[in-house]
Amino acid sequence: MSLTLLLVQGLNGLQLGILLFLVAAGLTLVFGVMDFINLAHGVQYMLGAYFAAYFAAQTDSFWIALLLALPATLLVGLVLEFLVFRHLYDRDHMAQVLATFGVILILNDGVKLLFGSAPLQVPMPAALTGGFPIMDGLLYPHYRLAIIAGGLATAGLLWWLVERTRVGMLIRAGATNAPMVAALGVDIRRLFMLVFGFGAMLAGFAGVMAAPILSVEAGMGDNLLILAFVVIVIGGIGSIRGAFLAALLVGLVETLGRTMAPDLMRLFLDPSAARQVGAALASMLIYIAMAAILAFRPAGLFPVRAS
Amino acid sequence: MGWLRKEAPALLLLAALGLAPFAGFGEGYILTLLARAMILAMAAVSLSFIVGGAGLVSLGHAAMLGFGAYAVVILDDLQVVDAMVVLPVAMLAAAGFALVTGAIAIRTSGVHFIMITLAFGQMAFFTASSLSGYGGDDGYTLYARSEVNGTRILSDRLVFHFVCLGALTASWLLCHMLLASRFGRVLRAVRGNPMRAQALGFSPYPYRLTAYVIAGAIGGAAGFLFANATEFVAPAYISWQRSGELLFMVILGGLSGLHGALIGALGFVLLEEWLAHQWEHWRMIFGVLLILAVLFLPHGLAGLPAQLGRMLRRG
Numbered sequence: 001m002s003l004t005l006l007l008v009q010g011l012n013g014l015q016l017g018i019l020l021f022l023v024a025a026g027l028t029l030v031f032g033v034m035d036f037i038n039l040a041h042g043v044q045y046m047l048g049a050y051f052a053a054y055f056a057a058q059t060d061s062f063w064i065a066l067l068l069a070l071p072a073t074l075l076v077g078l079v080l081e082f083l084v085f086r087h088l089y090d091r092d093h094m095a096q097v098l099a100t101f102g103v104i105l106i107l108n109d110g111v112k113l114l115f116g117s118a119p120l121q122v123p124m125p126a127a128l129t130g131g132f133p134i135m136d137g138l139l140y141p142h143y144r145l146a147i148i149a150g151g152l153a154t155a156g157l158l159w160w161l162v163e164r165t166r167v168g169m170l171i172r173a174g175a176t177n178a179p180m181v182a183a184l185g186v187d188i189r190r191l192f193m194l195v196f197g198f199g200a201m202l203a204g205f206a207g208v209m210a211a212p213i214l215s216v217e218a219g220m221g222d223n224l225l226i227l228a229f230v231v232i233v234i235g236g237i238g239s240i241r242g243a244f245l246a247a248l249l250v251g252l253v254e255t256l257g258r259t260m261a262p263d264l265m266r267l268f269l270d271p272s273a274a275r276q277v278g279a280a281l282a283s284m285l286i287y288i289a290m291a292a293i294l295a296f297r298p299a300g301l302f303p304v305r306a307s
Numbered sequence: 308m309g310w311l312r313k314e315a316p317a318l319l320l321l322a323a324l325g326l327a328p329f330a331g332f333g334e335g336y337i338l339t340l341l342a343r344a345m346i347l348a349m350a351a352v353s354l355s356f357i358v359g360g361a362g363l364v365s366l367g368h369a370a371m372l373g374f375g376a377y378a379v380v381i382l383d384d385l386q387v388v389d390a391m392v393v394l395p396v397a398m399l400a401a402a403g404f405a406l407v408t409g410a411i412a413i414r415t416s417g418v419h420f421i422m423i424t425l426a427f428g429q430m431a432f433f434t435a436s437s438l439s440g441y442g443g444d445d446g447y448t449l450y451a452r453s454e455v456n457g458t459r460i461l462s463d464r465l466v467f468h469f470v471c472l473g474a475l476t477a478s479w480l481l482c483h484m485l486l487a488s489r490f491g492r493v494l495r496a497v498r499g500n501p502m503r504a505q506a507l508g509f510s511p512y513p514y515r516l517t518a519y520v521i522a523g524a525i526g527g528a529a530g531f532l533f534a535n536a537t538e539f540v541a542p543a544y545i546s547w548q549r550s551g552e553l554l555f556m557v558i559l560g561g562l563s564g565l566h567g568a569l570i571g572a573l574g575f576v577l578l579e580e581w582l583a584h585q586w587e588h589w590r591m592i593f594g595v596l597l598i599l600a601v602l603f604l605p606h607g608l609a610g611l612p613a614q615l616g617r618m619l620r621r622g
């Protein structure tokens with residue numbers, strides 16, 4: 001395994017981590033503040049990608065599509081909150097899980113109905129098509145670097161919002177002890193709608209950014225959702241900082257593990273067995289990490305909830 | 308008589324399944340569908356036993372079926388096909404997996420338990436995908452169904468129908484009796500208030516772990532039947548989506564009793580099948596129905612008759 005490969009995979013891992021963080025941020029806040037499990041958060045990511053594909057095809061511009069897709073995902077998030085989620089806050093986790101699964105089914109099939117079941121492609125913005133020479137003879141695509149930069153900028157903005165503004169203070173207080181915040185006269189429902197809409201938009205933003213490098217298809221949010229859940233559990237439910245670090249960790253482990261595990265296994269096993277065991281082990285790594293963290297540190301790496 | 312009345316929904320449902328082949332539902336295609344529904348109902352009943360009875364919400368229950376199904380596959384590859392050997396091995400494999408993972412998972416509770424069972428389920432899934440000797444991702448086609456005393460009696464659709472029904476009934480009865488026993492009362496006490504149960508001198512851990520292992524063994528038996536029903540086993544059977552589906556069946560049916568899982572599983576499978584024949588994008592309708600069920604049936608499908616009764620009385 002060469003240094004070049006390590007570098008490229010490290011950057012890919014960072015990029016996956018950034019996308020994961022954007023999805024996990026909304027999920028962890030919604031879960032932390034309202035104790036609401038939203039399985040349908042992954043479809044916001046898918047919708048972001050579909051909106052990007054649709055608007056890019058209509059306007060021939062990725063940038064206009066990005067600008068239009070963000071308010072569109074925000075709107076869908078708010079409509080869903082109004083129609084379904086609002087009626088589930090007082091229900092137990094079981095009811096929330098079943099109803100939000102229903103939302104996944106509707107939207108996954110809905111996009112197939114509207115856009116057909118064939119995957120869509122989104123052309124890369126012309127300004128970012130080239131590559132950046134990270135080593136002699138090796139170009140790393142500009143677009144992927146732009147995802148990392150855009151994601152880091154968004155993470156910075158989010159950090160500023162949550163740590164430095166009044167609304168952010170209320171959100172942090174809500175994640176620690178929601179009933180107390182409500183008792184102090186804050187309209188927790190409105191606060192939640194805000195968090196919810198913003199979280200939906202962040203997931204949509206991740207979807208828009210991923211659209212040019214992945215194929216846009218129904219169900220693309222489902223597996224990312226499970227990874228996002230792993231992220232928020234490892235990071236500590238309700239913690240933005242925890243979600244950020246855990247997302248980078250999961251992204252790097254997922255990507256680097258896939259390249260390194262087969263090589264590591266070759267030390268113990270013959271090549272074909274090493275490839276199989278290594279691949280299985282690489283896919284399992286983040287779940288092993290999560291099980292270990294849950295067994296020894298159940299509240300995650302950065303617990304926020306008052307016990 | 309009180310017991311009979313209380314358990315009437317479950318007993319009527321089981322009786323209806325017994326009569327179905329003779330009441331116009333004896334076609335091969337329908338029997339295959341019913342067998343699948345009954346096997347999933349068996350898994351759902353065992354899941355409902357730990358979710359409703361012990362408060363252990365597992366999102367990795369499909370792994371138990373997976374262990375049972377892969378026991379059939381691995382023994383088939385070794386040319387061991389006698390059900391008298393295969394079934395116990397399938398149940399023991401699943402129970403062993405439940406014992407090892409449960410010993411760790413039961414230290415956590417609530418959402419953390421959901422996530423840690425998901426993690427173990429995913430580990431089982433990726434292990435199964437890496438078993439290239441047994442087809443890897445593509446799955447493994449069995450040579451034939453398991454034999455009983457050297458005969459291929461399980462290949463007869465009607466016999467298999469009643470084997471599935473018998474297994475479902477036995478699982479339901481076992482879970483029912485366990486919940487009604489002193490063991491079940493301790494489980495429910497722990498679910499209701501762990502601290503109070505501990506103050507009474509019960510250590511929750513061994514009770515919960517035992518329940519988890521029993522549910523695992525039943526799941527393994529369901530996996531054995533599932534492998535035999537489809538004569539094909541693939542890692543997709545263990546995916547988290549499948550675990551989620553089992554959990555959704557249990558919640559849809561209602562958690563007030565085991566009959567909820569029966570109604571939920573049969574309702575889920577049959578509705579899915581029927582809708583899929585109506586419209587290509589049937590999942591949209593299914594999703595709407597699930598949301599409506601959550602919003603308007605707080606006690607699940609099993610609570611529907613009582614709810615209607617109340618509405619009628621109120622006029």
